[in-house]
Amino acid sequence: MCFVHQVAVDAPGLQLLDYSAETPLAPGTLVRVPLGRQTVSGVVMACTAMDDSPRAIALRPIEAAFDTLPPLDAAWRELLQFVARYYQRAVGEVIGAALPAQLRNRKPADLATTTPQDLVYRCTEAGLEELGASLARRSVALWRLARALGVPGPEAADAPPDPADSAPLALSEARSLHPQARQVLAEWAQAGWVELVDTAPSAASMPAPDLHPEQAQALQAIAASDGFAPFLLFGVTGSGKTEVYLQAASQVLQRKPGAQVLVLTPEINLTPQLVRRFEQRFGAAHLAVLHSGLSEGQRLRHWLAAHTGRARIVLGTRLAVLASMPSLRLIVVDEEHDTSYKQQEGARYSARDLALWRGRQLGIAVVLGSATPSLESWRAAQTGRYTLLTLTQRASGVLPRVRLADTRRDPTLRASGALIGQTLDAALRQRLERGEQSLLFLNRRGYAPVLSCPDCGWMSDCPHCDAHLVFHRTDRTLRCHHCGFQAAVPRACPGCGSLDLQPVGKGTQRVEEALAEKYPQARIARIDADSTRRKGAAASRFDSVHAGEVDILVGTQMVTKGHDFQRVTLVAALNPDAGLFTHDPRGPERLFAQLMQAAGRAGRAVSDQDGSEASAPEMLVQTGHPEHPLYRALVAHDYPGFAQAELIERERGGMPPFTFQALLRAEHRSFDAVVEFLAAAQQLAVPLAQPLGVTLYPPIPAALARVADVHRMQMLLESQHRGALQRMLTSWRGALAAQRSRVRWAVDVDPLDF
């Protein structure tokens, strides 16, 4: 007799494989299995008994099982299979993304796990009476169990029982009891004689502020929900969305012993404030943090804390949506519009969408929060699929006034290389005089996006990519931001020998330089990927901004996200117009969100009636298109108006959220190979697509058609129905795999980038 186990092995490209074992292993058990000449990890997905048939005997045996680790539960295993199926990847690849590497590479013996110490059984009043009276009649083992729970013997019968005297029995101890005792404990729990109590300080030391009426309403709605309940918490920047998350989490934890809450955030390294707020409220011991910046050891520890239930709150970036959380009762997705929730390689999942999937699976509330929701979520709220909760007021401070500075009418901007117009100059000087902070942002790092020769038209192009080399003045290099190619700035033009090479356009370094020239007395800091490469550099720079050691902060979108700056009263965007005219249909949505978020950094601690001398907070946009509807909506702080107009466009253009899309991406060093592969792919697709009503678009080069000498092309598929598209993709993927092409290809379901 042997048992056949279907195992999801940690190997990209592989689906479930069969292995044998002499005793059955519970589904969800982590195992080590042979694969070729190696040993790899895997998760048992199913187990069936089999007779000694030749097939069963021929199976390779499971080498080891991690039996000290509680098995991954059925809900998690379903999630794993759903991700693989929906995003068209092999299960083995999803395992690689979901489990920490150290868990996968260790031997079972090294894994000591701990269970929650703060879940305890306690006798109820009824239990004390009932059990106390009958204690004498029970076996020694039960007598011990009752004693462990602090049940007084018959000798104390005349004193009235007091549950406070009963001793707690930790859940972890209860698990190691004799099976018979465990059974009895379960019966007692059913009879109401003992209860499981959460002694975790769930709404710990830090007192929570009283909610404002709109916040209280939102919290009330979340708390009153039952079953799967998706909410869109639409709150202006600084309206106290985070406070609503904190109190919603706290309620869930109080209500159910051992309950867990998952909080997703786009970025953790940039927003240490968020972690701090959760730590202060719930205690660091009950918090697990999961993001890609952790060391492997840390990641394992935090993952185990979530898996064993020790962590009540799991705070993490997109990968945390795949965490094992056996008692998950609430999911929060902060800044739900943020595109970093979409994984851009391997299994290209959307953490926001998976959060909703998990919420539905478990029948729990999912709170999506944003000041600028994604159009998908906004529409879902408009059509009633999500419940809309609105926060219109800032919790403290006031919303900045948004002003547009017309660059076409500004004589100071005519001078070549001028970056700071009259209006912005006046606004900056005012802040400098009053000792307030200003924040300037633009989405280009480096000094200038390209170096050019005015005589012959030569441009600094990357030899390996279809992109310009960016001029970095600090070390006089030309760098490709796509492939990493780097070269020294040439002395003379490689085209004609001219000595007059000119930087064209502006990057953060150039703005920093211009500011330093114009305001020599100002303390200026720059925050972008270049200035924060060293570990901890970003944190220390943000700290000095918070400490008031910086007058003007220049940066990329890194400075616009989620920071609670207390002294910033001016935010300026330096000509973001490029975002208006991109070919990316999501360009306007992204630009609007980014400008609103940036505006949200100003005026967070300024009150309109406290009579202080502080400047009225404002956001200034230098633009050549002040009449553009997007900017008009920005001035009016009118996200709903903007969203409605965009949704009309999307519907007209047959774009998501009105249709569903998938992209086949293909790349190879040989351009011809890519073209050939996609032509074949198209041929295979036609007969599959037609009966399902899926629209096929011809293959085209990707937006960045060549990176590091690799040619990249793609082909778009579209359908009115998610299910039809899914069916089409599943059969198509099989046919594509059978091609055994040398081209690297992948299907991207619900793509965000083209």
Ligand SMILES: Nc1ncnc2c1ncn2[C@@H]1O[C@H](COP(=O)(O)OP(=O)(O)OP(=O)(O)O)[C@@H](O)[C@H]1O
């Ligand atoms: N009910 C309240 N009473 C007093 N202060 C509050 C209240 N709610 C929130 N705050 C404070 O207001 C500020 C903004 O709140 P919070 O950070 O929760 O807003 P947010 O909507 O999450 O902001 P953002 O959109 O910028 O991320 C914080 O300093 C917070 O402590």
Ligand SMILES: [Zn+2]
């Ligand atoms: Zn390059």
